[in-house]
Amino acid sequence: MATVKIRNIVLGEGLPKIAVPNVGTTEEEILASAAKIAEAKPDLMEWRIDYYEDGVKNAVILSETAKKLRDVVGKLPILVTFRTKNEGGVLELTEDAYLDLVETVIEKRLGDAVDIELFHDEKRIDQLIASAHNYNVVVIMSNHDFEKVPAKDVIVFRLKKMASLGADVPKLACMPHNADDVLTLLEATNEANKALPNPIITMAMGDLGKVSRVAGQVFGSSLSFGAVGKVSAPGQLSIEDLRNAESYLELH
Numbered sequence: 001m002a003t004v005k006i007r008n009i010v011l012g013e014g015l016p017k018i019a020v021p022n023v024g025t026t027e028e029e030i031l032a033s034a035a036k037i038a039e040a041k042p043d044l045m046e047w048r049i050d051y052y053e054d055g056v057k058n059a060v061i062l063s064e065t066a067k068k069l070r071d072v073v074g075k076l077p078i079l080v081t082f083r084t085k086n087e088g089g090v091l092e093l094t095e096d097a098y099l100d101l102v103e104t105v106i107e108k109r110l111g112d113a114v115d116i117e118l119f120h121d122e123k124r125i126d127q128l129i130a131s132a133h134n135y136n137v138v139v140i141m142s143n144h145d146f147e148k149v150p151a152k153d154v155i156v157f158r159l160k161k162m163a164s165l166g167a168d169v170p171k172l173a174c175m176p177h178n179a180d181d182v183l184t185l186l187e188a189t190n191e192a193n194k195a196l197p198n199p200i201i202t203m204a205m206g207d208l209g210k211v212s213r214v215a216g217q218v219f220g221s222s223l224s225f226g227a228v229g230k231v232s233a234p235g236q237l238s239i240e241d242l243r244n245a246e247s248y249l250e251l252h
């Protein structure tokens, strides 16, 4: 399997990596959470900029905060994510505003990796992926269904589609309502992981989905999101629980 390097971490090799979301809403909160997150030593910090309205509205403010954030976390890899409202995010943006914001994140190199959602204008997505690669920014492409778990073939299709568009790491999160739904997500993960050269990331959300967040080694998800303080999605475990579960379940 091909691996993907984000600064000093390698996705698709060894234990699934742990990302902690930073959901601060002001610069002060963002920097304070970053200090706590860095102290907990995850593999990566996800900066959820949809929580940071002032920064989303003003690229200068966003860049200034990004510089301070880098000083606080040192070498810790940073994934910058604007999650749209349709896919579980906090702020509403027009299609163009979303795509322009992602472009700013890439061209100002606000992080080492960027989240780009699959379901947007394909031409712009193509350009953004090309630009990210020019700027040496890793592309984690994502899709979220907060209502349900799509059919297995749909999940596999979406993950393959992301890879075919040039994403480095395809990612999908969905909401199960019963055990069958969780199995569907896990089966799709196993199938996509075998079919694709890319490391992938999947999770079922909510309490039912928790088991999927610790099952990456078995079914093929290369990263799991754990919380330091506030969660950014339902069912996220604390970083301590996630770390303990991963080492307990380690394959030898």
Ligand SMILES: O=C1C[C@@](O)(C(=O)O)C[C@@H](O)[C@@H]1O
Residues within 6 Å of the ligand: 021, 046, 048, 081, 083, 115, 142, 144, 171, 173, 203, 205, 225, 232, 233, 234, 236
């Ligand atoms: O895509 C994801 C996954 C996630 O939704 C989760 O369920 O852990 C959390 C988000 O912050 C992140 O962008």
